[in-house]
Amino acid sequence: MMLSRRNTLQLYIYGTLMLCVVGKAVEPLISTVALRSLSEAETRLPCRHEGDGQVVQVSWSRFRASGNEERIIMYHFTEGLKEFTDFVSKMRFESLDPTKDATLLILNTAESDDATYVCKIATFPSGNTDITIKLTVWSRPISNVEAVELVEGQTFRTAATCRAVGWPQPRLTWDTDVAGQAQNRSVDARTVSSQFSLHPLRSLDGRRLDCLVWHPTFDTPQRIRNRLVVHYPPDVWIEHRGKGEWYVGLEDAELKCVSGGNPKPHNITWARLEGSMPEGWRPILTAH
Numbered sequence: 001m002m003l004s005r006r007n008t009l010q011l012y013i014y015g016t017l018m019l020c021v022v023g024k025a026v027e028p029l030i031s032t033v034a035l036r037s038l039s040e041a042e043t044r045l046p047c048r049h050e051g052d053g054q055v056v057q058v059s060w061s062r063f064r065a066s067g068n069e070e071r072i073i074m075y076h077f078t079e080g081l082k083e084f085t086d087f088v089s090k091m092r093f094e095s096l097d098p099t100k101d102a103t104l105l106i107l108n109t110a111e112s113d114d115a116t117y118v119c120k121i122a123t124f125p126s127g128n129t130d131i132t133i134k135l136t137v138w139s140r141p142i143s144n145v146e147a148v149e150l151v152e153g154q155t156f157r158t159a160a161t162c163r164a165v166g167w168p169q170p171r172l173t174w175d176t177d178v179a180g181q182a183q184n185r186s187v188d189a190r191t192v193s194s195q196f197s198l199h200p201l202r203s204l205d206g207r208r209l210d211c212l213v214w215h216p217t218f219d220t221p222q223r224i225r226n227r228l229v230v231h232y233p234p235d236v237w238i239e240h241r242g243k244g245e246w247y248v249g250l251e252d253a254e255l256k257c258v259s260g261g262n263p264k265p266h267n268i269t270w271a272r273l274e275g276s277m278p279e280g281w282r283p284i285l286t287a288h
Contacts, residue, residue: 032132037113038217039139039167043106044094047119053126058102060091062115072117075099111137111167139190141166143213145224150200152232157200160226162211163193171214173221178207178228202232205262234261 037043049055059074072091074082075098083092090108095101102121106113114137121129143164150159159180164170172194174182180198187193196209206227213222270277 032134034134034136036136036138037106037109039109039111039137041109043109043113043135043137045104045106045117045119045133045135047102047104047121047131048100049102049121049123049129051123051126051129053123055099055121055123057120057122058098059120060102060104060117061120062117064115073104075102109137111139113137137167138217139167140217141170141213141215141222143170143211143222143224145211145226147209147226147229150204150228150230152200152202152230154200156197158195158197159200159228160209160211161193161195162213162224163191164213164215165191166215166217168216173212173214175210175212175223176208178204178209200230202230202262204228205230205232229262231262234265236260 033046035043035045045060047058047060049058055077057074057076060072062070062072064070070086071084072087073084073093075093076082077099081093081098091104091106094103094105102119104117104119113135115135117133117135119131119133121131123129141164143162143166145160145162147160148158150157162172162174164172167190169186169190169192172184172192174180174194174196176196178198180196182194182196184192184194194211198204206229209226209228211224211226213224215222270281272278
């Protein structure tokens with residue numbers, strides 16, 4: 001039978017469409033999802049078959065940057081569950097029937113769980129479906145401030161050091177109204193430190209020098225409260241109670257020694273230049 005050119009073209013188009021349909025049925029459907037989680041949290045990796053056909057088997061594997069495959073867990077509709085040794089009690093299926101919902105739970109996520117995860121769903125007669133999840137694990141910063149006790153008259157020096165460790169690397173700033181200079185340094189990919197330096201003056205004692213830790217896991221920066229400590233010697237002067245000059249026979253005469261200073265003096269001693277203290281005198285200790 002002779003075919004016209006039009007019939008030949010129609011047959012070719014029909015055959016091409018059939019090949020496409022058949023080809024689509026046997027090739028894996030690959031979907032990639034990017035997820036982010038926190039260390040020490042529970043992480044949920046969704047995987048669910050939405051197409052036609054009966055789910056025969058589901059399995060999870062993960063790939064690190066090296067490309068090596070680590071098999072995690074598998075479920076076969078007749079043979080049941082198989083958990084691989086390295087992940088027992090660490091990861092499990094969320095559903096009791098993984099053929100309906102193959103979502104994987106990482107029960108206590110660690111930074112080492114940062115990897116690419118692949119969920120494989122084998123169905124009959126449709127073929128295989130692969131869902132790839134690129135999981136990024138962040139960790140909230142651990143931070144602290146080390147304050148330095150300063151002394152009035154010292155040269156320009158470090159008053160406090162703030163450190164933070166997290167992933168991604170945190171950022172540090174200072175919240176203060178005192179004049180000084182901040183110097184930040186990256187220790188490694190996760191660790192940063194910041195030093196705040198100034199000229200120690202007694203007027204700075206007790207002033208605010210807070211460290212602010214900025215990180216994508218925080219809605220607002222974490223504030224580490226800190227106060228400057230500047231030691232300085234006391235300025236001593238003597239006050240007396242009452243008005244006017246003292247005279248012979250004055251009763252309850254009182255001299256007050258005012259010292260100040262930081263830290264406060266532990267002991268105050270009275271002496272009289274002309275000799276011993278007057279008869280009947282006694283010190284009165286007052287708490288400040």
